[in-house]
Amino acid sequence: MSVTATQKRGLGSAIWDYLTTVDHKKIAHLYLAGGGLFFILGGIEALLIRIQLMKPENDFVSAGLYNEIITMHGTTMIFLAAMPLLLGLMNAAMPLQIGARDVAFPFLNSLGFWLFMLGGILLNCSWFMGGAPDAGWTAYAPLSTTSPGHGVDFYILGLQIAGAGTLMGGINFLVTIINMRAPGMTYMRMPLFTWTTFITSILILFAFPALTIGLFLLMFERLFGAAFFDVSLGGNAIIWQHLFWIFGHPEVYILILPCFGVFSDVFSTFSRKRLFGYTAMVFSTIVIAFLGFMVWAHHMFTVGLGPVANTIFSVATMAIAVPTGVKIFNWLATLWGGRITVNSAMLWSLAFIPSFTIGGMTGVMVATVAADYQYHDTYFVIAHFHYVIVGGTVFGIFAGLHYWWPKMFGRILNEALGKTAFWLFFIGFHLTFFIQHFLGLMGMPRRYWVFLEDQGLDTGNLISSIGAFFMAAGVIIFFINIIYTAAKGEKVSGDPYDGRTLEWSIASPPPHYNFKQLPLVRGLDPLWIEKMEGNGKMTPAEPLGDIHMPNNSFIPFMISFGLFIAGFGFIYHNDNMIGTIAMFGGMAIALLSMLTRSVKDDLGYHISKEELEKEAE
Amino acid sequence: MTDNANTNNVVDEYQKTKNKEELKGHLISFAMMIVATLIAFGIVASGVMGKIYAIPVLVLLAVVQVAFQFYYFMHLKEKGNSMTALLIYGGIWAAALTVTGLGAITWW
Numbered sequence: 001m002s003v004t005a006t007q008k009r010g011l012g013s014a015i016w017d018y019l020t021t022v023d024h025k026k027i028a029h030l031y032l033a034g035g036g037l038f039f040i041l042g043g044i045e046a047l048l049i050r051i052q053l054m055k056p057e058n059d060f061v062s063a064g065l066y067n068e069i070i071t072m073h074g075t076t077m078i079f080l081a082a083m084p085l086l087l088g089l090m091n092a093a094m095p096l097q098i099g100a101r102d103v104a105f106p107f108l109n110s111l112g113f114w115l116f117m118l119g120g121i122l123l124n125c126s127w128f129m130g131g132a133p134d135a136g137w138t139a140y141a142p143l144s145t146t147s148p149g150h151g152v153d154f155y156i157l158g159l160q161i162a163g164a165g166t167l168m169g170g171i172n173f174l175v176t177i178i179n180m181r182a183p184g185m186t187y188m189r190m191p192l193f194t195w196t197t198f199i200t201s202i203l204i205l206f207a208f209p210a211l212t213i214g215l216f217l218l219m220f221e222r223l224f225g226a227a228f229f230d231v232s233l234g235g236n237a238i239i240w241q242h243l244f245w246i247f248g249h250p251e252v253y254i255l256i257l258p259c260f261g262v263f264s265d266v267f268s269t270f271s272r273k274r275l276f277g278y279t280a281m282v283f284s285t286i287v288i289a290f291l292g293f294m295v296w297a298h299h300m301f302t303v304g305l306g307p308v309a310n311t312i313f314s315v316a317t318m319a320i321a322v323p324t325g326v327k328i329f330n331w332l333a334t335l336w337g338g339r340i341t342v343n344s345a346m347l348w349s350l351a352f353i354p355s356f357t358i359g360g361m362t363g364v365m366v367a368t369v370a371a372d373y374q375y376h377d378t379y380f381v382i383a384h385f386h387y388v389i390v391g392g393t394v395f396g397i398f399a400g401l402h403y404w405w406p407k408m409f410g411r412i413l414n415e416a417l418g419k420t421a422f423w424l425f426f427i428g429f430h431l432t433f434f435i436q437h438f439l440g441l442m443g444m445p446r447r448y449w450v451f452l453e454d455q456g457l458d459t460g461n462l463i464s465s466i467g468a469f470f471m472a473a474g475v476i477i478f479f480i481n482i483i484y485t486a487a488k489g490e491k492v493s494g495d496p497y498d499g500r501t502l503e504w505s506i507a508s509p510p511p512h513y514n515f516k517q518l519p520l521v522r523g524l525d526p527l528w529i530e531k532m533e534g535n536g537k538m539t540p541a542e543p544l545g546d547i548h549m550p551n552n553s554f555i556p557f558m559i560s561f562g563l564f565i566a567g568f569g570f571i572y573h574n575d576n577m578i579g580t581i582a583m584f585g586g587m588a589i590a591l592l593s594m595l596t597r598s599v600k601d602d603l604g605y606h607i608s609k610e611e612l613e614k615e616a617e
Numbered sequence: 618m619t620d621n622a623n624t625n626n627v628v629d630e631y632q633k634t635k636n637k638e639e640l641k642g643h644l645i646s647f648a649m650m651i652v653a654t655l656i657a658f659g660i661v662a663s664g665v666m667g668k669i670y671a672i673p674v675l676v677l678l679a680v681v682q683v684a685f686q687f688y689y690f691m692h693l694k695e696k697g698n699s700m701t702a703l704l705i706y707g708g709i710w711a712a713a714l715t716v717t718g719l720g721a722i723t724w725w
Binding site: 202205206207236238239246296297306309 | 700704707708710711714715718719721722723
């Protein structure tokens with residue numbers, strides 16, 4: 001396949017191209033599209049929740065449907081929206097930031113995406129096949145083991161398949177960052193987003209196996225008659241909670257750390273300063289990841305673990321406030337005295353600081369065991385984690401999208417629309433969740449489908465629901481912005497922000513081989529160093545030569561599709577013959593695809609030196 | 618060896634000593650691993666130790682063997698493997714926390 005052959009094509013070949021692509025930039029587009037789709041679904045579910053709770057004793061949805069909606073809202077937002085959107089940003093920016101031509105395992109990258117996508121679709125098929133999971137996004141046993149119907153089975157299989165994809169993504173990024181940095185790009189010269197991608201990938205590698213095991217136990221309990229969590233048969237229901245939170249707590253750091261990286265890059269670019277306290281930023285990220293594995297039981301203070309266990313986990317949890325505080329002050333110091341440009345990416349980042357700090361503060365409050373008995377399972381907790389996840393992760397995703405959009409698509413997102421979307425979302429967000437702190441303190445329990453009249457909860461819930469519509473309006477305007485930009489957006493050069501890191505040293509959108517010649521990195525913020533020394537562009541570290549590229553492959557889709565079919569099979573194999581056939585058939589498709597991959601040599605292709613020279617014209 | 622060997626005599630000599638040392642290291646660690654295995658078998662077969670003592674001793678011997686395996690046979694002691702080592706220890710740390718946490722809280 002030559003470079004010119006990919007230039008002109010119809011819609012069909014474009015779809016085929018995306019189905020088979022192993023290019024990290026196109027996989028980033030796929031992740032963003034898939035994550036965006038599920039973000040809309042999760043958002044609709046959120047709106048349904050807020051409509052139901054708009055007035056006392058509302059009957060907009062039934063109690064059973066409400067349980068399904070809250071379960072799917074949480075599951076979708078965490079696993080199918082936030083994580084893939086972050087993986088999309090990582091795929092789009094990280095290889096460029098370290099001066100690599102692709103990730104270490106392009107095939108695996110594609111497989112990771114298709115597993116996530118088909119796992120997510122499998123989970124959402126439950127809506128049309130007898131009801132969605134209804135045991136909460138945490139799926140606590142015995143509620144999840146005794147939930148009737150197939151809802152929870154869809155949760156298990158869907159997350160198992162999507163989780164395998166995420167695990168692959170994490171391993172891929174780790175190997176990429178360890179092995180594929182450009183000459184001179186030492187660890188302590190990596191941009192903060194690359195660092196946080198690295199640490200996040202370590203967290204994925206160590207945390208996801210706990211989820212995998214938990215889901216396997218639950219699967220065997222529900223579908224094959226095992227009794228790991230069944231107390232009457234000698235099991236222990238608490239094991240699920242431990243396994244889930246051993247995964248679940250690192251998971252929230254998986255969600256927030258990449259965003260810390262986005263903010264660090266955005267702040268330093270738009271303050272025209274190098275990041276204040278770079279080393280402290282790197283090590284505070286490592287410390288957060290390290291402590292993140294020692295705090296899972298703070299989700300279980302009211303389970304009855306005893307005062308000693310509760311105290312240990314409480315102290316460990318509060319300790320995390322220290323490295324996080326270091327970060328907050330470093331960002332403020334980066335802004336201090338900088339020549340600040342306030343655009344949309346910067347607005348999301350600036351708004352993140354106070355919003356996330358509020359979430360961190362309530363975090364220390366709920367980490368206090370004695371007080372947590374009051375907060376537990378109330379709207380106070382809902383308010384807390386939405387302040388950190390929306391105020392941290394969602395703001396970070398929007399900041400990252402605005403920041404890297406010109407790099408990904410060659411057009412910059414419209415600023416007026418971007419700022420309108422920001423203000424609507426920002427106001428809506430605080431309107432929705434700030435009041436929930438007080439609803440929680442007044443004793444409104446979470447997960448209940450109705451509340452009673454005249455208990456002091458009416459006004460607060462109405463305000464909260466109004467805020468949700470503001471957030472929805474903000475998101476809609478953001479999507480309008482995307483369409484507008486695709487149609488009429490302003491085209492920009494490779495370096496629209498006078499950037500500091502390697503991704504801004506190449507064209508926008510980058511050629512599919514990224515760097516014609518690998519750049520020579522001479523320090524932190526490599527492009528900025530060259531600009532300050534009057535070179536203006538990176539010095540190549542190698543002569544122009546042939547570039548080895550991987551071939552596209554349809555096999556990742558086939559493997560994922562096989563597991564998708566097998567997922568349905570596992571769910572229905574106790575019910576009818578078709579289920580059993582699907583189980584074996586799906587596994588056969590997946591395993592045969594893997595076999596094909598193993599026996600068929602695929603050595604990729606070379607872009608010749610002559611072609612590269614011709615392209616420069 | 619070919620003619621190359623003469624021109625690169627110094628390098629060759631260096632490589633030879635290095636190989637020799639590495640072989641020595643391999644042999645010593647291999648012997649020690651066999652000894653450790655024999656001790657482990659001996660403890661169980663002869664029944665000199667009660668269960669309470671035997672299990673920790675066996676676990677300790679296993680840990681020593683894993684360390685030998687990592688450092689001598691999987692070349693972890695060589696330069697440029699610090700990130701691999703860090704990740705392995707990180708993984709061991711996360712696993713140990715999980716096991717002790719679960720063990721201490723749920724079943725103890």
